[in-house]
Amino acid sequence: AQKITQTQPGMFVQEKEAVTLDCTYDTSDQSYGLFWYKQPSSGEMIFLIYQGSYDEQNATEGRYSLNFQKARKSANLVISASQLGDSAMYFCAMRPYNTDKLIFGTGTRLQVFP
Amino acid sequence: DGGITQSPKYLFRKEGQNVTLSCEQNLNHDAMYWYRQDPGQGLRLIYYSQIVNDFQKGDIAEGYSVSREKKESFPLTVTSAQKNPTAFYLCASSMRYSNQPQHFGDGTRLSIL
Numbered sequence: 116a117q118k119i120t121q122t123q124p125g126m127f128v129q130e131k132e133a134v135t136l137d138c139t140y141d142t143s144d145q146s147y148g149l150f151w152y153k154q155p156s157s158g159e160m161i162f163l164i165y166q167g168s169y170d171e172q173n174a175t176e177g178r179y180s181l182n183f184q185k186a187r188k189s190a191n192l193v194i195s196a197s198q199l200g201d202s203a204m205y206f207c208a209m210r211p212y213n214t215d216k217l218i219f220g221t222g223t224r225l226q227v228f229p
Numbered sequence: 230d231g232g233i234t235q236s237p238k239y240l241f242r243k244e245g246q247n248v249t250l251s252c253e254q255n256l257n258h259d260a261m262y263w264y265r266q267d268p269g270q271g272l273r274l275i276y277y278s279q280i281v282n283d284f285q286k287g288d289i290a291e292g293y294s295v296s297r298e299k300k301e302s303f304p305l306t307v308t309s310a311q312k313n314p315t316a317f318y319l320c321a322s323s324m325r326y327s328n329q330p331q332h333f334g335d336g337t338r339l340s341i342l
Contacts, residue, residue: 119271148328158317160272160333167328206271215260215279215325216287219271 117142119207119220126225128197135182136192136223138207144168148210149190150217151181155203163205166190197227231256235320235334241342242307242314250305250337252320258332259325261303265289266317266336275318278303279325307339315341 118141128134140149151163166174166181174181182191194201204224208217233254242248254261260279264272274287278297292311297303303322307314317338321331 150330152330152333158319158336158338160319160321162330162332165328165330213326215323216262216274216277217272217331219273221269221271 117144117209117211117218119209119218121207121220121223123223124221126223128194128225128227130199130227130229131196133193133195134197134225136194136205136207136225138190138192138220140188140190140207140209142188142209142211144212146212149181149183150208150210151179151190151192152206152208153201153203154206154222160206164192194225199227199229201225202227233320233322233332233334235318235337237337238335240337240339242339243342245309247306247308248339250307250318250320250339252303252305252334253301254303254320254322254332255301256322256332257300258322259300260323261297262321262323262331263287263293263295263303263305264319264321266319272319275305314339 120139147168149166153161164176164179166183178195180193204222206222207220236251262277263275273289276295278284294306319336320334323331
């Protein structure tokens with residue numbers, strides 16, 4: 116079965132430090148997409164970064180980068196120079212081959228402290 | 230500004246009552262989705278639609294119904310058959326067969342009176 120696993124229910128990081136949020140996925144598809152979303156306490160889902168399974172370079176978007184290790188089926192999110200506003204829930208999601216649907220993990224709650 | 234509008238933000242349901250959550254998008258997306266989120270949980274797919282007048286069940290469709298009469302609109306009805314409807318409901322839309330992300334509305338929080 117296709118599945119996303121986020122093993123860290125909660126993470127703490129000090130402001131200005133980097134933090135890695137873990138995500139592993141299970142699929143037999145060769146072609147798939149991986150997404151990270153941020154959900155602040157207000158509830159909206161904010162898209163952060165995308166990695167395609169055939170992309171050779173790790174995706175980067177500003178302070179966000181995706182550490183994509185295809186053989187290990189992991190797609191960890193790295194946030195550099197954490198800010199207080201980064202405190203939120205973070206969800207990893209996978210879009211399997213030939214579908215528009217997303218499969219979400221259970222999320223990691225990140226708290227940034229001064 | 231292009232986006233997705235969900236209404237209402239908060240909704241209360243009495244026992245035995247059907248309620249309808251609204252979702253409208255002006256992004257010209259073909260595909261639309263409804264998710265349910267319970268406290269401390271991820272998102273679970275209720276229904277999705279890839280084209281007008283067509284929709285498919287997701288993982289937890291029982292007790293819910295949808296319609297897709299217009300490209301811009303994808304309302305969700307929570308029926309009285311849904312015995313545990315208290316949750317946060319998120320609507321999303323996307324282009325089809327694309328690496329573009331799903332765009333989300335701000336959500337509707339449904340509670341039982």
